[in-house]
Amino acid sequence: xxxxxxxxxxxxxxxxxxxxxxxxxxxxxxxxxxxxxxxxxxxxxxxxxxxxxxxxxxxxxxxxxxxxxxxxxxxxxxxxxxxxxxxxxxxxxxxxxxxxxxxxxxxxxxxxxxxxxxxxxxxxxxxxxxxxxxxxxxxxxxxxxxxxxxxxxxxxxxxxxxxxxxxxxxxxxxxxxxxxxxxxxxxxxxxxxxxxxxxxxxxxxxxxxxxxxxxxxxxxxxxxxxxxxxxxxxxxxxxxxxxxxxxxxxxxxxxxxxxxxxxxxxxxxxxxxxxxxxxxxxxxxxxxxxxxxxxxxxxxxxxxxxxxxxxxxxxxxxxxxxxxxxx
Amino acid sequence: xxxxxxxxxxxxxxxxxxxxxxxxxxxxxxxxxxxxxxxxxxxxxxxxxxxxxxxxxxxxxxxxxxxxxxxxxxxxxxxxxxxxxxxxxxxxxxxxxxxxxxxxxxxxxxxxxxxxxxxxxxxxxxxxxxxxxxxxxxxxxxxxxxxxxxxxxxxxxxxxxxxxxxxxxxxxxxxxxxxxxxxxxxxxxxxxxxxxxxxxxxxxxxxxxxxxxxxxxxxxxxxxxxxxxxxxxxxxxxxxxxxxxxxxxxxxxxxxxxxxxxxxxxxxxxxxxxxxxxxxxxxxxxx
Amino acid sequence: xxxxxxxxxxxxxxxxxxxxxxxxxxxxxxxxxxxxxxxxxxxxxxxxxxxxxxxxxxxxxxxxxxxxxxxxxxxxxxxxxxxxxxxxxxxxxxxxxxxxxxxxxxxxxxxxxxxxxxxxxxxxxxxxxxxxxxxxxxxxxxxxxxxxxxxxxxxxxxxxxxxxxxxxxxxxxxxxxxxxxxxxxxxxxxxxxxxxxxxxxxxxxxxxxxxxxxxxxxxxxxxxxxxxxxxxxxxxxxxxxxxxxxxxxxxxxxxxxxxxxxxxxxxxxxxxxxxxxxxxxxxxxxxxxxxxxxxxxxxxxxxxxxxxxxxxxxxx
Numbered sequence: 050x051x052x053x054x055x056x057x058x059x060x061x062x063x064x065x066x067x068x069x070x071x072x073x074x075x076x077x078x079x080x081x082x083x084x085x086x087x088x089x090x091x092x093x094x095x096x097x098x099x100x101x102x103x104x105x106x107x108x109x110x111x112x113x114x115x116x117x118x119x120x121x122x123x124x125x126x127x128x129x130x131x132x133x134x135x136x137x138x139x140x141x142x143x144x145x146x147x148x149x150x151x152x153x154x155x156x157x158x159x160x161x162x163x164x165x166x167x168x169x170x171x172x173x174x175x176x177x178x179x180x181x182x183x184x185x186x187x188x189x190x191x192x193x194x195x196x197x198x199x200x201x202x203x204x205x206x207x208x209x210x211x212x213x214x215x216x217x218x219x220x221x222x223x224x225x226x227x228x229x230x231x232x233x234x235x236x237x238x239x240x241x242x243x244x245x246x247x248x249x250x251x252x253x254x255x256x257x258x259x260x261x262x263x264x265x266x267x268x269x270x271x272x273x274x275x276x277x278x279x280x281x282x283x284x285x286x287x288x289x290x291x292x293x294x295x296x297x298x299x300x301x302x303x304x305x306x307x308x309x310x311x312x313x314x315x316x317x318x319x320x321x322x323x324x325x326x327x328x329x330x331x332x333x334x335x336x337x338x339x340x341x342x343x344x345x346x347x348x349x350x351x352x353x354x355x356x357x358x359x360x361x362x363x364x365x366x367x368x369x370x371x372x373x374x375x376x
Numbered sequence: 377x378x379x380x381x382x383x384x385x386x387x388x389x390x391x392x393x394x395x396x397x398x399x400x401x402x403x404x405x406x407x408x409x410x411x412x413x414x415x416x417x418x419x420x421x422x423x424x425x426x427x428x429x430x431x432x433x434x435x436x437x438x439x440x441x442x443x444x445x446x447x448x449x450x451x452x453x454x455x456x457x458x459x460x461x462x463x464x465x466x467x468x469x470x471x472x473x474x475x476x477x478x479x480x481x482x483x484x485x486x487x488x489x490x491x492x493x494x495x496x497x498x499x500x501x502x503x504x505x506x507x508x509x510x511x512x513x514x515x516x517x518x519x520x521x522x523x524x525x526x527x528x529x530x531x532x533x534x535x536x537x538x539x540x541x542x543x544x545x546x547x548x549x550x551x552x553x554x555x556x557x558x559x560x561x562x563x564x565x566x567x568x569x570x571x572x573x574x575x576x577x578x579x580x581x582x583x584x585x586x587x588x589x590x591x592x593x594x595x596x597x598x599x600x601x602x603x604x605x606x607x608x609x610x611x612x613x614x615x616x617x618x619x620x621x622x623x624x625x626x627x628x629x630x631x632x633x634x635x636x637x638x639x640x641x642x643x644x645x646x647x648x649x650x651x652x653x654x655x656x657x658x659x660x661x662x663x
Numbered sequence: 664x665x666x667x668x669x670x671x672x673x674x675x676x677x678x679x680x681x682x683x684x685x686x687x688x689x690x691x692x693x694x695x696x697x698x699x700x701x702x703x704x705x706x707x708x709x710x711x712x713x714x715x716x717x718x719x720x721x722x723x724x725x726x727x728x729x730x731x732x733x734x735x736x737x738x739x740x741x742x743x744x745x746x747x748x749x750x751x752x753x754x755x756x757x758x759x760x761x762x763x764x765x766x767x768x769x770x771x772x773x774x775x776x777x778x779x780x781x782x783x784x785x786x787x788x789x790x791x792x793x794x795x796x797x798x799x800x801x802x803x804x805x806x807x808x809x810x811x812x813x814x815x816x817x818x819x820x821x822x823x824x825x826x827x828x829x830x831x832x833x834x835x836x837x838x839x840x841x842x843x844x845x846x847x848x849x850x851x852x853x854x855x856x857x858x859x860x861x862x863x864x865x866x867x868x869x870x871x872x873x874x875x876x877x878x879x880x881x882x883x884x885x886x887x888x889x890x891x892x893x894x895x896x897x898x899x900x901x902x903x904x905x906x907x908x909x910x911x912x913x914x915x916x917x918x919x920x921x922x923x924x925x926x927x928x929x930x931x932x933x934x935x936x937x938x939x940x941x942x943x944x945x946x947x948x949x950x951x952x953x954x955x956x957x958x959x960x961x962x963x964x965x966x967x968x969x970x971x972x973x974x975x976x977x978x979x
Contacts, residue, residue: 067397092842206706235705236869237928240913244927262843265915269922292919306847308876310899310916316854317876319847323812386807387764554760558823561720561752562774563744576764 054256055081055104055224060118062099062108069328073099075280075335077118078354081224081273086250086257088271088288090264090303094324096280097260098148101226104258105145106135122224141171144217148229150209154201160212161187161197167219186215190245207238211245218249225250225257231266243270264307268292276300279325279335286361296363296372298340334366342367342374394656401652407645408465415461422455426612435628445630447620453631456612457638463524463613465642468594471531476586478532479539480579486540487547487578488570498544501537509534513596517605527606531593542585546578553577580657587650591643598639614639664732667831667863668694668717668750673726675709675716682937686712688887689726691961694831699857699864701878701895703871703910707935708884710867711755714833717865718750719743730831748778751829755836757816758808766805767819768794774826793822797852814845818852825856833865838873850877871914875899880967883907886935886943889961893968903970905978906944942972950978 062074074096081087089097102108104120104127120127122143127135147153155163164183168174174182184194190211201209210230217225227246231239247270250257259271267274267288274291276284276299284297295301302320322339325331334340337347346366354364357372365371395401414421424430430450438445444453486497504512516530550556551574559569598615600606607613609620614635621631675687687709694700702710715721717728719738727736735746754760761770771793775786794804797818808816817837824832834853838846854877857864868874874881874895881898883891883906891904902908912925928947935943941956942948948955954973961971972978 092844236871237705237909237913240915240925241927243915244925263915264917268917268919269915288919292917303843304917306844307917308847308850308872310872310875310914311918314876317847317851319851320844321848323814323845386766387809554754554756555762557715557720558752558754558760558820559762559773561718561747562823562827563747563777564773565777568777573762577762 053080054083054123055079055258056121057100057104058119058121060100060103060120061116062096062103062113062118063116064113066112071327072330073280073327074103075331077277077280077282079275079282079285081256081258083256084254085272086247086259086270088267088274089258089260089277090262090267090274091277092262092324094327095277097277098228099280100277101145101228101258101260104224104226105139105143106132107139107145137171140167140217140222141220142222143224143226144220144222145226146210146213146217146228146230149233150206150213151233153213154209156201159198159200160204164212164216164219167216171220182219183215186219187212189218189249190215191241205238207234207242210234210242214242214246214249218253218255221253222255225255226260227257228260229262230259232261232263239266246270264303276303279327279331281335282364283336284361284363286357286359290357290359290361294357294359294361294372296357296361296368297336297365298342298371299336301371302339334364342371391656395652398652398655400648401656404645404648404650404652407641408649411461411465411642411645414458415465418458418462422452422458424452424455426451426456426459427610428452428455435624435631437628437630444634445628447617447631448624448628453617453634456617457614457634460612460614460617460635460638463607463611464594464597464615464639467524467528467531467597467607468590468642468646471528471593471597472535472586472589474528475532475535475589476539476582479536480543480575480582482536483540483543484547484570484575487544487551488566488574494544497540501540504533505537510596510599513600514603514605517600522606522608524607527597527600530600530606531596534596535589535593539582539585539589542581543575543578546581547574550574550577584650584654584657587646587653591646591650594639594643594646665695666693666729667696667698667731668865669729669732670717671727671729673713673716673728674724675712675721676724679936684936685887685938686935687716688938690887690889692882692889692892694863694865695879696830696863697857697861698879699866699877701874701881702865702867702884703869703874703881704884705869705910707886709887709935710884711835713884714752714835714865714867718752718831718833719747720752748827749829750831750833751824751827752833752835753817753820753824753837756840757813757820758840760820761808761816761823763808766807767799767811767816768804770808770819771822771826774823778827789826793826796825796856797822812845813841814849817841817849821849821852821856825860828860829862831863831865833867835867836869837866839868839870846873853877871911883910886933886938888943888959888971889969890944890971891969893965897968901968903964903968903975903979904944904972905948905950908978950974 057077057079060074060077064071064073077100091097103115106127115128161180161183164186165179168179168182184197187194187197192208192211204212231242234242243266261267271288273287275282276297278299284291284300291300295304305318306320308317320339325335333348333350334352337343340347344367352364352366354362355368357363357368428451430446433442433446434450435448436442436446442452442454444457447453482497486494512534513530516533517527520526520530556569556573559573597606598618601613601615602619607616609616617635618632625632671691673687673690677684677686690713702713704710712721716723727734729735730746730749738746768790772786772790775781775789781789799815799818838849841849850873856862866874866877878895880892881895882889883904885906891907898907899911902911909926909928912923916923933943933946940958942959945951945955952974959971959973961969964970964975
């Protein structure tokens with residue numbers, strides 16, 4: 050069967066120090082389709098950023114290790130490439146937008162140069178041509194050309210993030226990894242930035258992996274959704290499938306914990322307990338201690354990935370029970 | 377059944393644990409502890425008195441009777457180096473502690489008061505820092521006179537501004553923290569906020585600075601006695617011993633080697649420990 | 664006397680190198696006993712400054728503050744200390760709002776110790792009670808902040824805020840730094856404490872779904888001014904001010920079948936430094952006219968629904 054555009058197979062990543070090992074990603078399988086946006090939803094420490102950094106292979110040299118797995122882009126395993134080949138891909142075929150726009154830009158370099166530098170690294174164009182492209186990108190993200198020579202501190206948070214987007218898209222990448230791109234922004238600015246990203250994505254037919262914890266953002270921008278918990282994908286499907294028929298207890302818990310904009314419940318429904326300690330290896334299902342559907346099997350055996358009634362995937366022993374009981 | 381209450385692991389005990397795993401730092405610490413012990417029991421373990429003269433054995437090379445040889449008046453160098461440990465190490469530590477203590481208080485006042493008080497204090501410190509370090513020490517030593525305690529004071533003055541600045545800088549940063557706002561909101565008095573909240577959270581850089589400072593002061597002390605200030609003969613301060621051996625360096629190098637080695641080993645040990653302290657306090661190593 | 668806190672014409676300005684920053688500008692509002700008033704707005708609107716000024720953590724520039732009807736605008740010394748005990752605050756960042764060098768027990772104990780009203784034994788007992796009240800496991804009594812996760816640290820902050828039995832608590836974005844599943848736990852805790860101890864909350868946040876859930880009334884702030892104030896549900900049903908409408912429409916909804924029609928605001932926030940008189944939202948407002956550059960007045964358009972907009976009728 051032909052592989053999807055971006056396909057991650059059984060990825061395992063660890064961070065280690067002399068004292069302990071953190072199992073950040075524990076056997077992740079992910080599929081992303083060309084021209085579509087995949088939302089990767091999970092809470093702090095679930096492993097989302099680690100996955101993105103693994104795709105680009107920008108994990109720290111010391112203290113991290115990709116234990117096993119493959120990351121296929123258009124059929125080629127990125128993890129098998131030489132560093133020199135990887136460098137041609139970064140910023141060019143695959144780009145990343147980081148979470149904090151305040152620190153993602155070089156404070157002592159003019160913004161226009163930061164964009165044109167990205168172009169220069171991946172093409173044979175002259176400096177004038179690169180600058181021209183940079184100005185084009187600025188215009189595309191809604192910043193006037195005359196601000197080419199200004200420094201990052203002269204821009205607000207929302208505008209800095211647009212510059213970051215301009216840099217990421219300057220070389221027309223095939224894949225864009227966006228790590229919580231709007232979390233640090235006000236909600237009205239967030240709306241502007243999300244609209245911009247969606248518009249540019251359609252224009253260039255870029256495939257996007259959008260990492261977020263905000264289900265509202267997912268609803269607005271994503272085509273497909275993967276829910277990640279403790280370094281494992283627990284549910285995966287189209288946006289409609291996940292929002293209409295969430296089938297994994299964690300997903301159901303997440304939807305339940307958000308204050309309902311239409312409802313009038315006096316009390317919220319939190320998911321009791323805390324995520325598991327990532328330094329301890331997990332036996333069975335990582336969500337079992339917090340799951341009200343958990344059975345003995347869940348604490349002993351790794352849950353299988355099964356197909357739900359409407360055709361998406363849930364990694365759960367008791368999927369039938371969960372689907373029947375609903376919330 | 378009562379649940380076992382976990383005694384929290386304070387940052388200090390975590391720091392100690394982290395430090396203990398650093399081999400180099402532990403070697404440095406071991407050497408310093410050894411020197412401290414030597415300094416204390418020196419008069420009893422030294423084979424000869426530091427002033428004891430043997431006119432028949434002038435400028436002798438190391439031998440069975442005199443492990444480090446003798447100097448130009450016939451005194452046993454080994455004994456003098458052992459007893460000299462008392463002076464060099466203690467002056468280094470005491471001068472550093474005094475300058476750190478004074479610096480921290482000044483820095484805390486300047487950092488907390490702000491405004492014109494801060495300004496005046498900082499300009500005063502600027503004046504002290506504008507004088508070249510060694511020159512200042514020499515001038516202070518000349519003014520205060522020679523002798524053990526005077527030398528310690530002279531040595532401490534030069535390090536006060538750096539210590540004050542370090543604390544003030546960290547305190548300015550901590551002042552804006554929310555836990556300080558919280559302290560105000562529960563009616564903490566200003567002294568309580570300064571000494572119970574601000575200083576403990578601003579002091580770690582000073583501690584690192586101190587461990588590095590000790591070696592700096594030891595060298596300065598040695599330099600002082602080298603040029604004839606500070607500790608006076610016949611007290612066997614290592615620097616003074618080096619100074620006295622200058623004229624004989626060609627024919628009797630042992631007179632220079634052993635005191636010099638003593639200084640070098642001490643400074644190295646202090647630096648190894650200081651590096652370890654700094655690494656152990658580095659937040660990047662924290663979980 | 665059903666009012667807990669009232670402010671009249673409250674102003675807080677900060678002198679900066681570029682001019683006077685109007686962080687809070689002429690705010691008048693009343694908070695009833697036992698109610699939760701939500702203060703919403705985006706960065707720079709002054710909501711955090713408002714909370715801190717009311718509880719005297721910042722010195723006001725002008726205006727009046729009343730606590731249970733008594734004028735506490737200019738209290739000093741011992742009176743200020745007494746007032747502070749009645750009005751406490753829970754901070755946003757669980758990582759920087761508790762002293763990293765103290766055990767959490769010491770943090771919760773400190774207000775009791777400083778107040779000098781309790782014996783040693785009473786302090787120990789009350790501290791145990793407080794930690795139990797906010798749900799901190801006995802096992803962790805002597806733990807240090809860095810050993811705990813954000814949710815637990817925030818509970819420590821809540822225990823500290825309640826130590827002196829305050830009547831009024833400013834909650835400054837208390838759950839914004841927490842994960843969604845932990846947020847719900849802490850919000851439930853805050854609600855329960857309010858009911859058990861009859862507390863009055865001023866709940867500052869930028870998260871509209873949270874504020875809707877927890878508030879009785881909501882004030883929307885923009886660049887230091889309150890632009891709309893009304894009962895919570897009504898704000899979402901019938902927002903009147905153009906900024907409120909834009910704010911609400913910008914919230915990404917989880918209802919994928921009914922995507923909100925978004926009114927995208929053009930441009931960026933104008934500067935709160937030396938602002939011109941008149942409506943501060945005019946620069947971005949699609950309905951702005953000449954009249955908007957005159958100083959705006961707060962009108963009670965419907966019962967309990969206040970708006971600061973001269974074109975409120977045309978806009979709706």
